[in-house]
Amino acid sequence: MAVETPFVPLEAVPTDSTMIVTARDEDDTERDVLRHRTGDDVVGWLDACQHYRRVPIGKDDGETTRNGEFVCENHGAYFEADSGLCTFGPCEGARLEAVEVAVDDGIVYVSDDVYCYTGLGLIERESADRTSTSNVQFYEVGGKNRTSYGLL
Numbered sequence: 001m002a003v004e005t006p007f008v009p010l011e012a013v014p015t016d017s018t019m020i021v022t023a024r025d026e027d028d029t030e031r032d033v034l035r036h037r038t039g040d041d042v043v044g045w046l047d048a049c050q051h052y053r054r055v056p057i058g059k060d061d062g063e064t065t066r067n068g069e070f071v072c073e074n075h076g077a078y079f080e081a082d083s084g085l086c087t088f089g090p091c092e093g094a095r096l097e098a099v100e101v102a103v104d105d106g107i108v109y110v111s112d113d114v115y116c117y118t119g120l121g122l123i124e125r126e127s128a129d130r131t132s133t134s135n136v137q138f139y140e141v142g143g144k145n146r147t148s149y150g151l152l
């Protein structure tokens with residue numbers, strides 16, 4: 001089990017929204033990870049819609065959640081918070097990519113074989129389109145260490 005700092009208490013993970021943490025994969029790429037609590041369990045999902053997979057489901061920390069489903073703020077896809085299954089929208093039937101999370105003695109850990117926790121909150125991105133009001137934004141791919149730009 002990966003040990004993360006700072007420790008995140010179970011009570012800090014919302015049941016009616018999400019907490020965003022940052023995790024790094026084997027290629028040293030940082031990704032935003034959604035955490036959502038259902039009772040004493042916590043699930044983790046990459047914050048990447050299955051319609052356009054480089055697009056986060058929400059724009060900030062705290063995804064819109066209705067009746068146990070996340071709602072993509074871009075084109076309205078619904079994803080079950082506990083299973084990651086898209087139940088409505090352009091990617092219906094697809095599933096969010098899981099990031100394994102464990103809870104031990106009231107503390108939440110990333111327990112994934114691929115991703116390791118790197119911090120709380122969204123990845124720092126430098127916006128390439130500072131004038132857009134669209135939910136689809138341009139950003140620096142892979143976080144602050146890459147130079148190419150792409151559509152989220």
Ligand code: FES
Nearest residue numbers: 049051072075077
């Ligand atoms: S990007 Fe999420 S529904 Fe289109």
